Amino acid sequence: MSEIAAVQETTFSIQGFLAEEGRKDLLRFSTAGSVDDGKSTLIGRLLYDTQSVYEDQVKSIEGKGTTLPGQIDFALLTDGLRAEREQGITIDVAYRYFATDKRKFIIADTPGHEQYTRNMATGASTADATVVLIDASKGVLIQSRRHAFIASLLRVRHVLVAVNKMDLIGYDEAKFRAIESDFRALLSQIAADTGSPVTPHFIPVSALLGDNIVHRSSAMSWYSGPSLLELLESVPAAVNSEKEPFRFPVQRVLRPDSTFRGFAGQIASGTVRPGDTIVALPSGRSAQVDRIVTYDGDLAEAQAPLSVTLVLKTEVDISRGDLIASAENAGTIAGGCKAHLVWMDQQPLQLHRRYLLKHTSQTVPAYVTAVDYRTEIGTLEHKRAHTLEINGIGVVSIQLPRPIVLDKYSENRATGAFILIDPATNSTVAAGMVREVAGRDSLVGTSSAAASGPVTGEERLRRWGHQGGELQLAGSVELIDMVERALFAMGAVTVRVPALADAVRISQLAAAGLLALVVAPSNEGFLKARVGDAEIVVEAEDATAVTAVLELLEENGVLASHKEEGSEYSI
Amino acid sequence: MSGTPVEVHSGEVSAGVTRTLRTNHLRLLEAESIHILREVASEFERPVMLYSVGKDSSVMLRLAQKAFFPAPIPFPLMHIDTGFKFAEMIAFRDWMAKEVGAELLVWRNEPAIAAGTNPIALDTKRCCGLLKTQALLDGLKHYGFDAAFGGARRDEEKSRAKERIYSFRDGAGQWDPKNQRPELWNLYNARVHPGESIRVFPLSNWTEMDVWQYIHQENIPVVDLYFAKERPMYVRGETLLPVEQAFVAWPGEKPQMVKSRLRSLGCSPCTGAIRSDADSIPGIIAEMLSFRSSERANRVIDHDQEGSMELKKREGYF
Numbered sequence: 001m002s003e004i005a006a007v008q009e010t011t012f013s014i015q016g017f018l019a020e021e022g023r024k025d026l027l028r029f030s031t032a033g034s035v036d037d038g039k040s041t042l043i044g045r046l047l048y049d050t051q052s053v054y055e056d057q058v059k060s061i062e063g064k065g066t067t068l069p070g071q072i073d074f075a076l077l078t079d080g081l082r083a084e085r086e087q088g089i090t091i092d093v094a095y096r097y098f099a100t101d102k103r104k105f106i107i108a109d110t111p112g113h114e115q116y117t118r119n120m121a122t123g124a125s126t127a128d129a130t131v132v133l134i135d136a137s138k139g140v141l142i143q144s145r146r147h148a149f150i151a152s153l154l155r156v157r158h159v160l161v162a163v164n165k166m167d168l169i170g171y172d173e174a175k176f177r178a179i180e181s182d183f184r185a186l187l188s189q190i191a192a193d194t195g196s197p198v199t200p201h202f203i204p205v206s207a208l209l210g211d212n213i214v215h216r217s218s219a220m221s222w223y224s225g226p227s228l229l230e231l232l233e234s235v236p237a238a239v240n241s242e243k244e245p246f247r248f249p250v251q252r253v254l255r256p257d258s259t260f261r262g263f264a265g266q267i268a269s270g271t272v273r274p275g276d277t278i279v280a281l282p283s284g285r286s287a288q289v290d291r292i293v294t295y296d297g298d299l300a301e302a303q304a305p306l307s308v309t310l311v312l313k314t315e316v317d318i319s320r321g322d323l324i325a326s327a328e329n330a331g332t333i334a335g336g337c338k339a340h341l342v343w344m345d346q347q348p349l350q351l352h353r354r355y356l357l358k359h360t361s362q363t364v365p366a367y368v369t370a371v372d373y374r375t376e377i378g379t380l381e382h383k384r385a386h387t388l389e390i391n392g393i394g395v396v397s398i399q400l401p402r403p404i405v406l407d408k409y410s411e412n413r414a415t416g417a418f419i420l421i422d423p424a425t426n427s428t429v430a431a432g433m434v435r436e437v438a439g440r441d442s443l444v445g446t447s448s449a450a451a452s453g454p455v456t457g458e459e460r461l462r463r464w465g466h467q468g469g470e471l472q473l474a475g476s477v478e479l480i481d482m483v484e485r486a487l488f489a490m491g492a493v494t495v496r497v498p499a500l501a502d503a504v505r506i507s508q509l510a511a512a513g514l515l516a517l518v519v520a521p522s523n524e525g526f527l528k529a530r531v532g533d534a535e536i537v538v539e540a541e542d543a544t545a546v547t548a549v550l551e552l553l554e555e556n557g558v559l560a561s562h563k564e565e566g567s568e569y570s571i
Numbered sequence: 572m573s574g575t576p577v578e579v580h581s582g583e584v585s586a587g588v589t590r591t592l593r594t595n596h597l598r599l600l601e602a603e604s605i606h607i608l609r610e611v612a613s614e615f616e617r618p619v620m621l622y623s624v625g626k627d628s629s630v631m632l633r634l635a636q637k638a639f640f641p642a643p644i645p646f647p648l649m650h651i652d653t654g655f656k657f658a659e660m661i662a663f664r665d666w667m668a669k670e671v672g673a674e675l676l677v678w679r680n681e682p683a684i685a686a687g688t689n690p691i692a693l694d695t696k697r698c699c700g701l702l703k704t705q706a707l708l709d710g711l712k713h714y715g716f717d718a719a720f721g722g723a724r725r726d727e728e729k730s731r732a733k734e735r736i737y738s739f740r741d742g743a744g745q746w747d748p749k750n751q752r753p754e755l756w757n758l759y760n761a762r763v764h765p766g767e768s769i770r771v772f773p774l775s776n777w778t779e780m781d782v783w784q785y786i787h788q789e790n791i792p793v794v795d796l797y798f799a800k801e802r803p804m805y806v807r808g809e810t811l812l813p814v815e816q817a818f819v820a821w822p823g824e825k826p827q828m829v830k831s832r833l834r835s836l837g838c839s840p841c842t843g844a845i846r847s848d849a850d851s852i853p854g855i856i857a858e859m860l861s862f863r864s865s866e867r868a869n870r871v872i873d874h875d876q877e878g879s880m881e882l883k884k885r886e887g888y889f
Binding site: 026254265320360419427 | 638752
């Protein structure tokens with residue numbers, strides 16, 4: 001059927017070429033930049049100058065776009081969707097492929113607007129390096145800060161900072177150096193916040209004119225470093241995980257007949273050899289590896305990220321979702337964790353609501369019990385928050401009623417990462433990176449099977465995040481609604497009662513653990529909120545009005561108080 | 572890199588052979604694809620592999636064999652037959668399914684075929700709509716498949732560059748490019764409501780070059796049409812149109828013998844051949860190195876309107 005036999009025929013040194021190709025590795029990098037930074041132009045330029053686009057593709061965009069007559073608008077090579085072509089923006093992650101003599105590359109090309117922070121995180125999640133663009137004529141803007149933060153958060157080790165549009169500032173070295181020093185200072189601040197340092201490289205470029213993109217430019221004799229492409233060809237690809245502990249999430253049990261029982265999966269980290277002692281989690285049973293089976297024959301050794309099938313010497317009960325790990329360092333079975341979340345859904349995070357957490361090859365229920373803080377990316381400030389909205393990033397506490405094996409993301413990018421899924425809409429609502437793992441011991445009251453007798457106030461507090469109580473709200477109807485919505489989003493159980501309701505009824509509601517909102521709506525532009533003897537007045541125009549009311553509830557012991565780092569895992 | 576003939580696996584497990592795999596780019600791509608195939612087979616109720624007989628399908632099928640070895644492939648193959656596929660493709664398809672021991676389902680939009688649908692009587696857009704898109708949606712619905720593997724690659728076309736590996740389709744099988752699920756790390760969201768489905772593209776990150784190099788490295792059989800040979804063609808300037816369906820000929824037009832091959836396989840009336848001497852896989856790879864057009868440049872259907880692939884995909888096309 002095929003002409004495989006003809007393989008040996010070589011008309012030119014194609015065999016030599018193929019042998020060279022067989023030695024190439026793969027670098028995945030993401031790009032991030034705001035529209036005006038010329039990111040798409042830069043990618044288009046990389047593709048064009050490495051002969052990675054075909055004539056018909058170039059032909060299809062000639063004379064189109066927004067560049068001067070005769071100039072090719074390289075951005076059109078990468079902006080794939082109609083909406084993007086029409087609006088001139090990049091709204092999703094696009095993947096691009098090119099190769100040089102040294103390496104194959106996969107580019108995750110991501111948009112720069114704030115509303116696409118989640119797309120940026122998506123592109124960074126699989127990247128070994130990232131290219132951050134800075135417009136030399138504008139300096140370090142919020143977009144560049146955001147990209148750097150996300151790169152660090154997602155543990156992209158190499159940040160290649162391309163200071164673009166050098167031609168517009170007369171190739172001025174002093175301005176380049178000033179941007180470099182600003183950005184270095186920023187990166188160390190970011191690393192302190194995320195706990196994940198990055199290695200920056202700075203390159204002055206002009207994507208439009210091709211300076212220092214593929215070829216070193218003669219326009220900047222003061223810069224003696226490599227071009228952007230030379231850097232991409234030389235930064236180390238995926239961190240060598242051979243020395244990391246062995247982690248093998250089981251995807252599937254293969255049982256073609258009664259004589260064979262193999263565990264199929266992709267090695268998440270480390271190396272395995274026949275004879276190694278492994279432990280299966282969560283059961284904790286140990287066994288020895290008998291064989292590493294592949295279609296192409298057994299292996300003497302396999303390391304991440306190969307997909308293989310393990311056969312053990314002794315029968316151990318293992319199924320999909322279990323983890324096979326090295327016996328010396330097996331990881332922690334966690335009933336919860338603290339994690340960074342990047343919120344990705346239109347519907348904000350709801351505390352105490354049931355989400356599904358997908359981690360390696362398993363999906364388990366998960367409850368976010370508290371938002372420890374939200375990070376304001378522009379300033380790196382930690383803001384008090386009760387929820388996360390789309391594109392929001394923060395640290396949260398998560399409870400896992402069914403414990404699973406977790407690693408810190410800083411130690412293992414595969415077993416420290418998870419996504420959250422909303423079981424009602426099936427949307428992927430968040431990306432998570434484990435910061436701290438909580439052992440089983442630190443869990444409080446997660447086992448419903450263990451509980452008996454009447455439900456206690458303590459249990460309600462844990463579930464709902466508040467005591468029974470009374471909150472008086474008088475004034476702006478709009479603000480009353482907003483406060484109620486905010487409480488509802490947190491999972492609070494509220495009841496609206498008119499201000500004239502009798503006190504006995506209100507105290508009964510509070511005794512039952514409910515949060516009674518005693519409302520007296522009016523057309524005023526302000527709102528008076530009162531808990532016990534404490535009263536505050538907030539203005540309708542004040543964006544922090546709702547937060548102020550929630551803080552009032554916290555200070556008076558109605559809402560469970562917000563914990564900073566190092567606190568317990570459950571409220 | 573070996574030039575040994577196709578190795579036939581008996582399905583038996585041979586213990587004792589020990590070697591170490593080098594992790595070059597092809598191994599990395601292979602590992603990623605196998606992971607995807609295993610996830611889908613384990614998380615969906617009823618997956619199917621859309622097998623379209625081309626080189627990408629050949630690679631995808633081999634990856635499926637690898638993913639579940641020594642167990643058989645745990646899902647059927649489905650071919651959407653427009654009735655205009657090359658005879659060699661059909662023969663190869665049947666041989667291949669038997670060779671790997673997989674169940675093969677063939678689905679055709681019989682009413683449309685019986686009504687004489689063809690790209691000249693209609694236009695290519697409506698022809699594709701009926702014979703490919705409609706047939707695919709009907710076939711998936713008929714068998715109740717909730718996940719369908721396709722061999723599409725992101726480097727093929729601009730709108731495909733934005734496709735997820737798990738591409739969510741609504742109850743009508745349609746793609747909404749502005750409302751795609753975020754896809755991070757290798758954590759795929761497989762959850763769908765009844766009637767919705769996921770198209771899965773395990774070769775998303777492969778390029779045309781990767782595919783050919785892998786076919787070479789793994790000795791994967793492909794259809795003969797990819798190799799250069801003297802074939803009868805209608806020669807229209809640069810365009811070579813294979814002589815397969817009588818209705819494509821212009822009045823009085825006579826075919827000529829041209830040493831040619833197909834760079835990608837589609838329906839014969841809409842797939843142009845290229846002049847070529849590449850009669851081996853290394854020859855094809857060598858030829859690719861000198862190519863100045865993308866592989867789909869010869870596919871009429873991609874150019875019938877601005878952004879045409881994106882429109883087809885929104886409607887449910889692969």
